Amino acid sequence: MHKQISLFLLVLFLLVSSASFKHTHFTKDMIDSLNQDPSVKWEAANYDQFAGKSFAELRKLLGGKRGEESSSEEARYNTRDVKSTVAIPDTFDSRTKWPQCIHGIRNQGQCGSCWAFATTGVFSDRLCITTNNVSNVVISPEFLIECDKTSFACQGGYGYYSWKFFMNTGIPLESCVPYTKDSLVYGNTTNAQCRSTCTDGSPLKLYKAASAYYIYSPITNYQTEIMTNGPVEADFDVYSDFYSYKSGIYQKTAGSTYVGGHAVKVLGWASDSNGTPYWIAQNQWGTSWGMGGYFYIYRGNSTLNCKFDNYMIAGTVSPPTCYGKAQSDSSVCNGHGQCVGPDTCSCSSGWGGTYCNITSCNGIVLTDSSVCSGHGQCVSAENCVCNSGWSGTYCAETTCNGISSANSSVCSGHGTCTTKDTCTCKTGYGDQYCQSFICYGLTGSNAAVCSGHGTCSAYNTCKCNTGYSGSQCQNYTCNAIAQNNANVCSGHGSCVDYNTCKCSGGYTGTYCSQVACNGILPTDSSVCSGRGKCVGPNNCTCTNSTQYGGEFCQVPKCGGILATDSSVCGGKTNYVCSGVNTCTCKTGYTGANCNSFSCFGIDSNSTSVCAGSGKCVALDTCQCTDGTSGNCTSSTSTDSSTRQSHASNQYGQTMWIQIVLCTVLLWIGAIVF
Structure with missing residues (x-):
């Protein structure tokens, strides 16, 4: 009887447990049911991005189509024959073997473009691995969604035919055609427009694959392929419980319902402490889902892992060429760089230009005006000859006050040395080398700073001398009374500086507190000219x-x-x-009645007045005989010279007449005799 009861309870539990997973929407009840079921070996979580949505809506996150392609004649023919020649390790993770090449988690949004993300993700990783990290790029899933007409844009696509598209057409970089995550635009192939240029209008540079193929069991074939060439793409069936995966090894739970097909990237494999084998896979639902975007899924049982390892898809990549030369050619990019993408050279240090054929210094070609920081010439690879006043490897250094512009103490540590002995100071500092603070527009070295009554101790901060106050030391007192107070200087003057009064008329003393007459105190004997009282x-x-x-x-x-x-x-x-x-x-007048006067200190009645050549007619006024004025001295001298000159002329004329007469007489006498 007890055995029958126990059996009944067990059956009842299984029925209830099974029924609990038959949900049509992503709900918290579903999550709780999964986490409370002891038979579920992985952890479920409630994700805001899925909350309350029906699985019909969540089907938009899928899109991996399988079955039709794997049964096609071409698909059966293009199968990778993988033969392992090395031992398969218990654990392998592509992220560990090729850490620089395995690109991170992305988010496909509300578009069934998992097939495009899985294909371009595997291609990007394999391109980096194949080229030994020379071509480390992210390929555009958007372009594949737009242009691969064998698939159905946001309504799903085929991984194998995506690789064929890589072979026949090629795909540009993500930076050329960024992902939009807009399912309204890419609802089907009829309205998905394949563009002919990058988003910015630049030409497309297409990356291509050399082959596309399937890999089939045994599992060691998948493992060998991953170990040798990098991640692969897996298509599998998604059931309703998969959306809630948080951590652990996923296995489909009883009662979960089929939603659709999905494509992901497979990175490696391992086993847990109980020996349960699993694949390491990368989803594209963002980093908040699963283990930061990654998940583990059971390995080796198609029922438990939803046909995850029934087959896998991959291809070989074609390393890019640059202007007709292979990436491996030693002369590619003129031997001065690497071919990192189709017709895309990454030049070595010291070289630049499209073909790496132009000498450069610090990544700037010699023909650029900014080469060598604009202060020199790039004469050979990474070799600048600097103009006068500039130094350093790339002529970026000069000096201010003898200190290198690269030294943190240049410009007193408060500015930038822009040209020789020219500092551009930070706010609050001034003078030639930024050595002084600025207070209200004046540098600390200016005698007028802080009103001339203090020092500028910090930006707009005056330290006032004794007796001065105010933000600019503009305030002072006289006898402890403010300069603008009506009672300053005893009310009898102006306070013109600290303890310095300028007294009004009639007051004196340090603070104008004493009465004064003409500035002399009443007690002084000289007050009032010594002849009165103040x-x-x-x-x-x-x-x-x-x-x-x-x-x-x-x-x-x-x-x-x-x-x-x-x-x-x-x-x-x-x-x-x-x-x-x-x-x-x-002065100048004499006589009993002061009616006598003189001319230039000589009495008017003196014979020598006016130099004896004129008459003194008024004080210091001569009437000279020649009609001129003044003291008559210059006039007299002029007349004497004139007379002497006239006499001399008369004497000379007489002498010439006598000489002529004598000469005539002598001539006549000679004739007669």
Whole structure:
């Protein structure tokens, strides 16, 4: 009875377990069912990209078509006969053997283009392996989707015929025709437009395959092919549970439903600690799926692994040629580079140009104006001859203040040495070598920086001298009172600098706190010219007001009238009040009534006045005999010279007349006698 009950419960569990996987949508319940089933040896996960979608929708992520092609006559003929000549290791991973050549995870998006990604991915890896990493590129799946009319764009395609397309037509780089992931554009072959140029308009450079083939069991054939030539492509059936794969060795679970065919890249194989064999494969659903985009799947059982290893697909790649020469030709790219792609040379150091036939320095050909940093000539491969003032391998170095432009301390560590002794300073620094901070537009070396009352200690930061304040040290005090305060300098002056008052009239002292007369303190004996008292600001009271007056008692009086008054000394024209009650003649006048005058210091009545050649008619005014003015001295001298010259001329004329007469008489006498 107990055995019957146990058997009944076991059958019931299996029925429930089986039923739990029959889902039409990707849901959390499905994930939980898988993870709670002890018979499932791998981990499932809930992916946001699939959540809530029906498997009819998720079929768009597939697209690997199988069956029709593998049964075709051509397919059966093009089969790789793989014979292993080396021992097959227990573990092999292409990522370990060829780490530079195995390209990473991609994302096909909502387009059934797995066939295009698998084919171009395997081709890219094998091209790198075949050329020993010389041609390490990513081939465009987009171009294959657009142009291979044997397949159906985003509705699926054949791996084998994709390789045939590589053979017959060729495919450019991903950078030439980038992937768009737009299934609306590539819904079928009728609206997929095959372009004739790269996206940027540049010409297509097509990479080609030399062959396309299938590989069939035994499994050692697949392993030998992968070990020898690199990754291969596998087509397999996808069931509903595969979308939830997270980690472990995938095996199809009971009750999961068939969704469609899929194509992936196979990298290698291994076994877990329990001896369970598996393939190492690379999907193209992004890095968030599976183990960073990779997955393990059971090896050697087509039921458990969904026909994963029924057959595999690959091909041999054709290394590119450059301008008619093979990649392996020592003279390819003029012997100065490598042929990395169709008619694409990667030049060696010191060479440039399309054909690597032009000398270059630092990757710049000699005909380029920027070669040798624009400061020299590229005279041979990687050999610059620098202009004056420049140095370094590529003439990129000059000096500022004797320090190399390549030295971190050049321009005081605060700028760039752009030409000899010319620094371009960073913000906040100035002067020729960026050695000074800048404060409000002035360098620290400028005497006017910080208003001349401090030092510029950092960018726009003044350190003020004692007595000064403000961001630019523009504020100061006099006797601790701010310069703009009405009470500064006792209210009787201006604070013109720290503790420096300029007093208003009538005040004096350090802070203009003392009354003064003409700047002299009241207690000083000389105040008010020593003749009075200072009774207020610039206010003198003269001691004897009948004798002195004026603002500071400095003006004498004559007869009680100030010397500056026009009526002083009776208002007489030629008199001046020269002292208290003392009227004297003005300079130049003499006599009891100051009515006599002189000319140039000589009394007008003297016979020698006006040099004896004229008459003194007014103060310092001569009337010369020749009608001229002045002191008559030059006039007299001129007349004397004239008389002497005239007399001399008369004497000369008389002498000539006498000589002529004598000569005539002598001539007559000679004739007579």
